[in-house]
Amino acid sequence: MELVKDLISIRDLEKKHIDLILKKSSEMEQALKEGKQLNSLKGEVVATLFFEPSTRTRLSFQTAAMRLGAKVLSFESIGASSIVKGETFSDTIRMVDGYANLIIVRHAKEGSARYAAQLAEHPVINGGDGGNQHPTQTLLDLYTIKRAKKKIGGLNVTLLGDLKHARTMRSLLYGLSMYGANTTLVAPKGLEMNREVISEARERFGAKVEEKSKMDLTDADVLYLCRVQKERFSDQYEAEKVQKEFRITEDSIKGVKDDLIIMHPLPKVDEVAPEVDKSKYAYYYEQAKMGIPVRMAIMDAMVV
Amino acid sequence: MPLVVEKIENGTVIDHIPAGMGLKVLEILKIDRNYGARVALMMNVPSKKVGKKDIVKVEGKSLDEKAVNKIALVAPNATLNIIKNSNVVEKKIVQLPKELRGAFKCPNPDCVTNLEPIETLFRMEKPEERRLRCGFCETMFEAKELIS
Numbered sequence: 001m002e003l004v005k006d007l008i009s010i011r012d013l014e015k016k017h018i019d020l021i022l023k024k025s026s027e028m029e030q031a032l033k034e035g036k037q038l039n040s041l042k043g044e045v046v047a048t049l050f051f052e053p054s055t056r057t058r059l060s061f062q063t064a065a066m067r068l069g070a071k072v073l074s075f076e077s078i079g080a081s082s083i084v085k086g087e088t089f090s091d092t093i094r095m096v097d098g099y100a101n102l103i104i105v106r107h108a109k110e111g112s113a114r115y116a117a118q119l120a121e122h123p124v125i126n127g128g129d130g131g132n133q134h135p136t137q138t139l140l141d142l143y144t145i146k147r148a149k150k151k152i153g154g155l156n157v158t159l160l161g162d163l164k165h166a167r168t169m170r171s172l173l174y175g176l177s178m179y180g181a182n183t184t185l186v187a188p189k190g191l192e193m194n195r196e197v198i199s200e201a202r203e204r205f206g207a208k209v210e211e212k213s214k215m216d217l218t219d220a221d222v223l224y225l226c227r228v229q230k231e232r233f234s235d236q237y238e239a240e241k242v243q244k245e246f247r248i249t250e251d252s253i254k255g256v257k258d259d260l261i262i263m264h265p266l267p268k269v270d271e272v273a274p275e276v277d278k279s280k281y282a283y284y285y286e287q288a289k290m291g292i293p294v295r296m297a298i299m300d301a302m303v304v
Numbered sequence: 305m306p307l308v309v310e311k312i313e314n315g316t317v318i319d320h321i322p323a324g325m326g327l328k329v330l331e332i333l334k335i336d337r338n339y340g341a342r343v344a345l346m347m348n349v350p351s352k353k354v355g356k357k358d359i360v361k362v363e364g365k366s367l368d369e370k371a372v373n374k375i376a377l378v379a380p381n382a383t384l385n386i387i388k389n390s391n392v393v394e395k396k397i398v399q400l401p402k403e404l405r406g407a408f409k410c411p412n413p414d415c416v417t418n419l420e421p422i423e424t425l426f427r428m429e430k431p432e433e434r435r436l437r438c439g440f441c442e443t444m445f446e447a448k449e450l451i452s
Contacts, residue, residue: 009442011442088420089416089419089420090420107416108414109414109415109416109418109419109441110412110414110415110416110440110441110442110443111415111416111417111438111439111440111441111442112416112419114416114439114440115416115417115420115422115440129416129441130414130441131414132441132442133442196444
């Protein structure tokens, strides 16, 4: 079975596509562990076009491409490209399409990867388009959960933080719903998940989604958190109060399930206390590592 | 006392527009004070079916698909009467389109279609609620958000 021609949004994928990636990711992880050099992308050129800053996504795509034997094309910053001379997004894509066999795009504008896919003949992967989608992050999140828990369906997953602006959370809710996880959404007032996203998950997948305003982790198998940014609040006192309330400390993980895993898309700033990093629950560094096998699996499935 | 408006010879009569939306229809048809031919807008006309309705008559105008699709969003039950030589030669009921291409600007300022001149695309996802999703930024909108 083939994956989609372009990987733009988790909404374009069916469960069978995700199953394929999860299976392939496990094979890639095994190959990496055994130190095998894979050559499925030998002779291919992968372009990583990051119009916005990124550490993990860009570096893990580049590493994954090299691990599959591909050569990587990239501009290190917008300042070092013709974009500063006023070159349009579409011209940049058309030009790179002539150089590379696979294009990875990150851009602040929502829908930019979809537009790039319209322009390019070669496959395009969305590396994050503004507040909209980040499908490869969702795939690596699902792989991390499945790897740790051996299943996704039936798990109690708590999504915590600014659920309104975090693109990761939207796509993840969609993916979790597809697999039948029980999701609890905990967000500060005003930063709740968009109603439309919740009703779509319910309507399309019969998802079990509960909304809460207070953190209660006693039944959680997975806690997935993201940052609550101060700049989202007009009142700084309120911002600090909420940040404190949504911070994960040693106290907040008292009485949790023994095998709880805490995930975070990173970068994190101060939403997790340093002592939690050292706890057995912290799983975000492991999660970040999964970026390599999962992105290898995606590229391997897309370049035929 | 019924309002009498003279017949047009060649053009289009749009009937069964929800009361108050007639002006919006004129806007969609890009009819303003510089439009040279005869135009009639009747507002709040009594209707047996819906209570009140608006009617628009435009001389010398035939509507393309894009215009009809736009009208369908503001007036989903409108009927179009195509007039030639003072006779109705065709009558059609507008239908909510499944897809709208290039008809409206995306209201999301962060949508890529507002960065470069790209033909916008909206898909009707919930026809009963008249809600459409942008084919680029994936945001859902109510029809009224697109036409305002």
